[in-house]
Amino acid sequence: FIIQLSDWMLEATCRDLLAWNTLGGEPVYLSINLYPHYLERGDFFEKLKSTLDHYGISAEQIEVEVTENICIRNPLTAIEQLNKLCQLGVRVAIDDFGTGYSSLSYLHRFPIHILKIDRSFVIPIEDDGLQFPVVLAIISIAKGLGLKLVAEGVETEVQKRYLEQAGCATFQGYYFHRPMSHLALMDLL
Numbered sequence: 389f390i391i392q393l394s395d396w397m398l399e400a401t402c403r404d405l406l407a408w409n410t411l412g413g414e415p416v417y418l419s420i421n422l423y424p425h426y427l428e429r430g431d432f433f434e435k436l437k438s439t440l441d442h443y444g445i446s447a448e449q450i451e452v453e454v455t456e457n458i459c460i461r462n463p464l465t466a467i468e469q470l471n472k473l474c475q476l477g478v479r480v481a482i483d484d485f486g487t488g489y490s491s492l493s494y495l496h497r498f499p500i501h502i503l504k505i506d507r508s509f510v511i512p513i514e515d516d517g518l519q520f521p522v523v524l525a526i527i528s529i530a531k532g533l534g535l536k537l538v539a540e541g542v543e544t545e546v547q548k549r550y551l552e553q554a555g556c557a558t559f560q561g562y563y564f565h566r567p568m569s570h571l572a573l574m575d576l577l
Contacts, residue, residue: 507541
């Protein structure tokens with residue numbers, strides 16, 4: 389059912405973005421996780437483009453998150469699909485970076501904009517005076533490739549401070565907000 393669920397999620401995402409856009413203010417963008425089979429299906433690009441067009445959503449408001457495993461399962465197909473998304477204007481992120489079986493030799497060939505540090509590397513940061521070499525390596529890779537970096541699972545001031553000092557400036561996690569209802573999010577926006 390992942391294909392049908394992903395189709396529903398894409399429609400719901402665009403409906404929500406349309407509602408958020410009517411509020412005015414700063415443009416909102418939304419990250420969506422894509423299951424590898426959904427990206428690999430032959431009509432994914434057309435489905436995304438037609439849904440964005442139907443709701444009048446700018447492609448720049450969408451960030452597609454894929455796991456690094458999609459990049460090694462079928463790298464040439466992945467590069468082709470991700471290039472089409474980039475041409476449309478969608479940003480591409482590698483989610484949970486460092487937890488899969490990434491091939492660093494392919495990483496520079498993929499049309500990606502963002503690396504997301506998996507929360508499993510962020511959780512152990514309990515003292516910002518210590519060194520966390522995997523986090524530092526991921527930050528160095530992102531900087532070397534000219535990619536934006538996002539740390540997932542930030543829950544404490546210590547984690548945020550360590551990551552900032554190491555060169556990461558974008559975060560997501562409970563430190564900022566817990567999951568909330570659509571109505572609460574509308575009020576926040």
